[in-house]
Amino acid sequence: MNVLVLLAVILFILMALIGGKKGIKSFIALFLNFVVVIITVLMMNDPNADPVLLTLLACGIISAISLFYINEINSKTKMAFLATILTTVLLLTFIFIMTEKSMIQGFSEEESDGLTIFSVYIGIDFVKVAASVIIMSTIGAIVDTAISITSPMKEIHQHNPGISRKELFMSGIRIGRDILGTSSNTLFFAFFGGYMGLIIWFKDLSYSLGEIINSKVFSDEMITILTAGIGVAVVIPVASGITAYHLIASQKK
Amino acid sequence: MEIKKYIIYLLVVISFIGSMIFVNNNYNFYDRTIVKVTDTSETSRTEIIDEYENKDTMVHQQITAVIQNGESKGETMELENQYSESQSIHSQLKKGTEFFLANDGISVGDIKRDKYVIFVAWIFILILLLVGKKQGALSVVSLAVNAVILSIALDIYIKNPENSLLIICGISIILFTVLSLIMASGWNQKTFTAIIATLLGTLTSLAIAYFALFVTGEQGLRYEEMSFLSRHPQVIFMGGLLIGSLGAVMDVAITMASSIFELYEKNHQIKLSTLKKSGLEIGKDIMGTMTNILFFAYVSGTIPALLLYFKNESPLGFTLSMNLSVELARALAGGIGIVLTIPITLYMAIFFIKRKQARL
Numbered sequence: 166m167n168v169l170v171l172l173a174v175i176l177f178i179l180m181a182l183i184g185g186k187k188g189i190k191s192f193i194a195l196f197l198n199f200v201v202v203i204i205t206v207l208m209m210n211d212p213n214a215d216p217v218l219l220t221l222l223a224c225g226i227i228s229a230i231s232l233f234y235i236n237e238i239n240s241k242t243k244m245a246f247l248a249t250i251l252t253t254v255l256l257l258t259f260i261f262i263m264t265e266k267s268m269i270q271g272f273s274e275e276e277s278d279g280l281t282i283f284s285v286y287i288g289i290d291f292v293k294v295a296a297s298v299i300i301m302s303t304i305g306a307i308v309d310t311a312i313s314i315t316s317p318m319k320e321i322h323q324h325n326p327g328i329s330r331k332e333l334f335m336s337g338i339r340i341g342r343d344i345l346g347t348s349s350n351t352l353f354f355a356f357f358g359g360y361m362g363l364i365i366w367f368k369d370l371s372y373s374l375g376e377i378i379n380s381k382v383f384s385d386e387m388i389t390i391l392t393a394g395i396g397v398a399v400v401i402p403v404a405s406g407i408t409a410y411h412l413i414a415s416q417k418k
Numbered sequence: 419m420e421i422k423k424y425i426i427y428l429l430v431v432i433s434f435i436g437s438m439i440f441v442n443n444n445y446n447f448y449d450r451t452i453v454k455v456t457d458t459s460e461t462s463r464t465e466i467i468d469e470y471e472n473k474d475t476m477v478h479q480q481i482t483a484v485i486q487n488g489e490s491k492g493e494t495m496e497l498e499n500q501y502s503e504s505q506s507i508h509s510q511l512k513k514g515t516e517f518f519l520a521n522d523g524i525s526v527g528d529i530k531r532d533k534y535v536i537f538v539a540w541i542f543i544l545i546l547l548l549v550g551k552k553q554g555a556l557s558v559v560s561l562a563v564n565a566v567i568l569s570i571a572l573d574i575y576i577k578n579p580e581n582s583l584l585i586i587c588g589i590s591i592i593l594f595t596v597l598s599l600i601m602a603s604g605w606n607q608k609t610f611t612a613i614i615a616t617l618l619g620t621l622t623s624l625a626i627a628y629f630a631l632f633v634t635g636e637q638g639l640r641y642e643e644m645s646f647l648s649r650h651p652q653v654i655f656m657g658g659l660l661i662g663s664l665g666a667v668m669d670v671a672i673t674m675a676s677s678i679f680e681l682y683e684k685n686h687q688i689k690l691s692t693l694k695k696s697g698l699e700i701g702k703d704i705m706g707t708m709t710n711i712l713f714f715a716y717v718s719g720t721i722p723a724l725l726l727y728f729k730n731e732s733p734l735g736f737t738l739s740m741n742l743s744v745e746l747a748r749a750l751a752g753g754i755g756i757v758l759t760i761p762i763t764l765y766m767a768i769f770f771i772k773r774k775q776a777r778l
Contacts, residue, residue: 166633166637167634167637167638168631168634168636168637168638168639168743168747169638169639169743169747169750171630171633172627172630172751172754173750175754176709176750176753176754176757179754179757180705180753183698183701183757183760184701184702184706185702187702187703187705187706188705188757190706191705191706191709194710195709195710195713195753198710198713198714199717202714202718202721203738206721206725207728209721210728212473231706235706259541263534263537267535268509268529270505270506270509271504271505271722272507272722272726274507275646276645277507279645280726283726283727283730284469284729284730285504285506285507285726286466286468286472286474286476286504287470287474287504287725287729287730288473288474288503288504288729289504289506289725289729290505291504291505291506291722292505294722294725295722298718298719298721298722299718301714301718302718302719304714305707305710305712305714306711306714306715308707308710309710309711312707341549342549343553345550345553345554345557346550346553346556346598346602347602347665347668347669347672347673348669349546350557350560350561350564350598350602350669351665351668351669351708351711352711352715353564353565353665354564354594354662354663354664354668355662355663355665355666355712355715355716355752357568357661357662358657358659358660358661358662358663358748359658359662359715359716359745359748361654361657361658361661362644362647362649362651362658363645363646364568364569364572365572365575365648365649365654366647366648368572368576369576369649370648375447375448375449375450375532376528378532378535379528379529379530379532380528381531382646384532384534384535387538387539388534388538391538391539391541391542392538392542393715394542394561395538395541395542398542398545398546398550399545399549
């Protein structure tokens with residue numbers, strides 16, 4: 166049997182056993198997200214399509230699946246959705262400028278040696294693809310942080326109906342601060358694990374620090390990791406702000 | 419207190435500005451020759467169509483650049499640059515771009531990227547401080563400490579290759595877990611529970627991954643597409659798997675432990691069955707989003723390679739299995755670790771609370 170199939174079956178059984186109906190839904194969501202990523206990549210194949218716009222669209226669908234399908238459509242998930250989209254757009258502007266300036270797009274010289282059987286002149290704007298990759302690798306963490314903030318804020322508002330907008334905003338920020346450390350840790354270790362081969366490779370070939378930091382692969386990985394961390398931090402005030410604004414405004418009606 | 423705060427802010431801003439000035443003027447610290455583009459002109463532009471009918475444009479640029487370091491500092495030189503409009507390998511040079519000369523002395527090597535990496539690092543630090551204040555500062559410190567530990571661990575591995583990478587990763591994991599969790603939530607029983615649960619969760623998921631690889635004879639795993647390999651791919655894969663899921667497992671363990679202990683703190687007489695039920699509810703809420711985080715962190719990086727394969731008319735199944743099998747296996751194994759950590763943390767916390775209640 167295929168390793169992937171076996172691992173997926175084990176994961177499914179565990180999620181169903183421990184998570185029940187919600188666990189099964191989470192597994193299906195994971196599968197749907199995979200399909201969304203593949204379809205997005207297939208659509209990027211069209212040289213006339215804008216990879217960044219496609220990614221934004223994909224991020225919208227992915228966060229809708231994670232928020233509205235696993236949970237349900239309510240004010241908590243709607244605000245988390247809005248916060249995710251807003252953060253993604255904000256972050257994208259920054260990422261786009263940085264990828265263009267630092268020229269980390271495409272394949273490095275080291276990689277291209279292994280790609281000689283391929284034609285690399287394929288007419289797709291790799292600067293935009295690079296920006297898409299970075300935003301896509303953060304989307305899971307942004308959605309997670311957004312819902313972890315809007316959901317307790319709603320509870321706080323329900324228990325203290327007299328709370329002012331500023332107090333509510335600040336309690337959102339405080340919740341965010343508590344999860345900031347663990348969320349950024351999650352991302353960092355995921356990337357560390359993925360790049361371990363690369364780090365060993367650099368060390369084995371005794372690259373100097375100057376060569377490592379200026380190389381395309383390393384700076385690409387670093388900028389991805391750091392931007393992911395920025396995304397997780399930026400979504401905290403965005404989600405708190407949107408939720409505080411909305412909850413107080415809907416109360417006044 | 420107020421003054422101390424302003425001094426800290428001032429120090430941060432000064433080091434930010436200082437390091438930006440340094441990294442924009444550090445030419446003399448490099449042995450390789452750095453040049454700065456002062457003028458570019460396009461000399462030719464040819465449409466190319468490859469055998470799969472992909473259209474691209476090759477552009478030749480004539481570059482005038484000034485040497486920034488070494489013996490010929492200040493001299494102007496002319497060179498040529500060639501790139502495709504897709505910029506899949508070489509980049510379009512613009513006025514102001516700084517780059518290293520390749521070893522032959524006349525062609526374009528690496529772009530000088532250090533200043534951008536440092537800039538993004540500073541934006542990251544500043545935003546974490548701004549949003550997270552003290553907790554933000556602690557996260558930055560804990561990330562830096564973890565990066566240093568990892569680097570030292572890998573150095574030890576490279577110098578003593580007879581040691582197993584898995585054992586070195588195992589020891590680093592204990593260090594990572596203890597340090598990060600204590601920094602995140604202090605020295606208390608909650609942290610203690612989370613540490614044990616994290617280690618048990620990671621260990622069990624590793625055992626399951628090993629079992630799955632063993633039973634299937636690693637069928638379906640395409641190590642050959644793992645780029646940047648200088649060692650046996652299976653070792654790198656397992657080590658990466660161990661470290662990669664650690665952050666997520668820690669996150670699950672501390673989230674569960676915090677909320678269960680908080681319920682107990684609010685009501686010391688709380689029934690264990692109530693605790694178990696609420697704990698499980700929290701676990702159900704986080705398992706979906708946590709597995710998603712890992713999934714996207716792993717899979718997104720393969721997009722450029724997927725595009726390249728598709729554009730070269732590789733079949734869908736072949737493309738996916740070549741590029742995604744390793745990443746998917748990592749994400750799935752990490753997901754298994756996340757889900758397993760939920761009951762492990764739950765029962766660990768209940769075990770400790772039971773002991774506390776018995777003492778009352």
